[in-house]
Amino acid sequence: MNLSVQLGSLQMQNPVTVASGTFGYGVEYAQLLDLNRLGAVTVKGIRLNPVRGNPTPRTVEVTSGMLNAIGLQGPGVDGFIEKYWPFLRSLNVPTIINIWGTSVEEYAEVARRFDAVEGVGALELNVSCPNIKEGGAQFGTDVNLLRQVVSACRQATRLPLITKLSPNVPNIASFARAAAEAGSDALSVTNSVPAMAIDSETRRPRLANVTGGLTGPCIKPIALKLVWEAARAVRIPIVGMGGIQTATDAIEFLVAGATAVAVGTANFYEPQTAFQVLAGLQEYMERHRMTDVRELTGSLRAGP
């Protein structure tokens, strides 16, 4: 049974990775999990310099999901390379590094820095963060900015680039195409959905940041539709994510058009989720007499 998949030149032994920001830098889970059984480790978003992040509360539980507004706390490129890279480099599975910036130039600079680091698996471009230069717009919701970011990173590195699209657009197909045309090797679909929670008794927002990103099983139907739409728009592979907690969920993403899947919020409540997904996927393939996981990708039987 073949479980291996490719995202551009990134080889994964199986299609199951974890979502950025839900798995730290891998090392935190090393005591609980055999990381070498994953398809890849995806780490928390890094920009050039260290970032403190938002005040607390940073997360709040909501119906079948959660909100977060961590504010991309992180050690910056140098801090990451010093503190976390030696461990990640020692794993037998590739690391996908999630990167972001506040300008096109910063994205490109971060990409350039990692291009010089031996052994990086791929860069995932998180384009759903506030764009300081453009005055509050987001790279992920302006198709021209998205194109610029991807192009600039493409010029800065030969590493596989995975562009992580925002769910918050009426037409994800055009963003998918823009990313592909600008040289992205793959897409990640989707990031968290803008949302908010209020404490009715105090009439205060439940997050210090007021708004945050909704994730978990509640967003699965939204994410699935975005994957399906993006997959029909481009030929590059897609990493599907958004509310995956079982193998069945993961298979739905593959069928909708994903080549790989990422487990996010579910790690928080069940760190074994990625392995449960993998085991369930193998069981499913046996039951359906499939020999290659790629048979599932985009195999939706639509029409009567």
Next chain:
Amino acid sequence: MNLSVQLGSLQMQNPVTVASGTFGYGVEYAQLLDLNRLGAVTVKGIRLNPVRGNPTPRTVEVTSGMLNAIGLQGPGVDGFIEKYWPFLRSLNVPTIINIWGTSVEEYAEVARRFDAVEGVGALELNVSCPNIKEGGAQFGTDVNLLRQVVSACRQATRLPLITKLSPNVPNIASFARAAAEAGSDALSVTNSVPAMAIDSETRRPRLANVTGGLTGPCIKPIALKLVWEAARAVRIPIVGMGGIQTATDAIEFLVAGATAVAVGTANFYEPQTAFQVLAGLQEYMERHRMTDVRELTGSLRAGP
């Protein structure tokens, strides 16, 4: 205690209505509920001519919510007036008629037709339906089309107009402003969220229409944020909706900036929801020594 609110010239005895498409034409619930206790009855979307709607399955249950792709089945303006209007007219509470069209002209024509009908409370413009003339774009996701629809309806009727915004945009504020500028008296926020469900065993979509709209408690945090954003962009009142199933939920929408709220999907599993919301709201106001429900609107205490 004052519970009454106004949407333009529409007077509601209390701020609780029901969401279009989740309450039929009112008459279906007449045996179970005392409709005269609602703030208003909002009916299923009507276009000019009768509409058959989509093939089945039209709904599917998902985690903490459901998908629907009814396809706006309805009797058309004449059918509605003949079959349902006499009953609705006999109620002591106003009826909000949800209308749609496939062109700007059709919207205006439907508005004109209802302008001539004695006793209509308000028209709610559903702009999240496919725009046939413009080739698949949606009135609700193109700010210029939205402006045209609202303007045309404004010219066609003096009835209060409530524009129902789509959640599927990165910047609801600009849509809210466009609707207000074009003459909308109020906004409804929000419609269902585009989504999809797949049966992993058969690899078929669970809806005959492949995609549908996600509603229910799972979308509440998304809807709440959209209401908050829209309320900060305009001065016209907002009807908040999306996943309301308790008084606490409703109060959150009011605090975020809504003047009234609508109960949608919850009607399907608990037809008493609107009354439970109303009772809980009164209890809350007593407990917090509030004398006017309008004190709640937009009372979010943000900042440290």
Next chain:
Amino acid sequence: MIERTVQILANERVADQYFRLVLRAPEIAPLVQPGQFAHVRILRLKEALLRRPFSIFQVEGDTFSILYKQVGKGTEVLAQMAPGETLSAIAPLGKGFAVPPPGGETPLLVAGGYGMAAMYLLAKRSPQKGIVFVGGRRQVDILCADDFRELGWEVRIATEDGSLGSKGLVTQPLRAELERTTAGRRLYACGPTPMLRAVGLLAEEFRVPAELSMDEHMCCGVGVCLACVIRVKSGDGWEYQRTCTEGPVFDARQIVWEGQP
């Protein structure tokens, strides 16, 4: 139609995956007509919100019962519930079977699986006794045949694996009976859609009237959401009608089978 909190009096396995649930519902029970259903909310099903529709099986004093098969999330939780616990029910709902008048037609009932549940009240309230044709995959799928026998009805069983009654589909003994005579007979059927379709075709072939209880996925159960529609002939075309309101029982001649499974 009323909505009430109803208390579980009994919830017992009758066979394999089938359970009988008895509910105390003094205001609902007297209203029930044969073929109507209850729309049940299982509050413990937290992240699955919708009500589940079940035919009303028997009515006894201030109780009614349902006969359900454990097939998914809701029925699984239901099967774990104990006497004393409560559910919410909206009932009775829908348009049921037309009970033949005294001296009227002789009913031939056709049921598959839990379809038997929808037919018991009809058998009980029909002034003429008739024959029940019951089908299922295996012996365990043949439910409550004795309940019908106690009413003095004849029961003819067919199982696909031949483990009880004749081997094959339930439409085979039905066809045999119709070949014997059709005069003064009326078909009533409830079960999986392919069975209903087959019964509908037999009714057409033999020109006997037939009432079919359709099993569509439901959402509101009361006619507001338009989820549960089937195609029904109208004028020289068809229109969608609601299984929960215009149905679940439809005249077989009216049903457009295209688009049905």
Next chain:
Amino acid sequence: MIERTVQILANERVADQYFRLVLRAPEIAPLVQPGQFAHVRILRLKEALLRRPFSIFQVEGDTFSILYKQVGKGTEVLAQMAPGETLSAIAPLGKGFAVPPPGGETPLLVAGGYGMAAMYLLAKRSPQKGIVFVGGRRQVDILCADDFRELGWEVRIATEDGSLGSKGLVTQPLRAELERTTAGRRLYACGPTPMLRAVGLLAEEFRVPAELSMDEHMCCGVGVCLACVIRVKSGDGWEYQRTCTEGPVFDARQIVWEGQP
């Protein structure tokens, strides 16, 4: 840190809204250090997904127990669970209290509400016996004082309504004791943040070392999500550190109280 399915051996109300839950966890129990916590998944909580953190109260053979207060969705469902049912626990987690070495400092423990739970193992494993200062709103909020007395510790109680011990906040008897002597003493505290802040200020005022166990909302519990951070001094500024990993126990001098409730 390991993840295990753990079985409930007992789950009993100890007072008012407080319960004691005993779990069979042979692999976890031996690893526990004072002040560490378990991150517990209550599977029956369907639409509320996250684990809940609870200090590990007592360790006994192959079991550990927690003392919890019923405050919301999760603890409400927990309170309904019966022996034999299971939970998932990731434990032991976090950096706990530094047990003083033999002949080292005399511990003064300060606890509010369920904060008592975090301190029992410390009292038990400390070579020097000390004093426990316990505070609460009413008599029922004073938990497990006898457990500490059985260890030979002195317990001083303060309640806000005066229904047990002295009337007022727990920091009043603590201040009195510190005014008597500070030599060779070390403070350990666990409870609501305002109490921790007050203890921190006393420690500063009297120049005694203090270890505070901070109560922040958690998500992953293992250091990956960065939800649970507090401000901690670093260089000439501050940085966010994780309560679940660098804490929950922090040196009082390191905590930046700005931004804390």
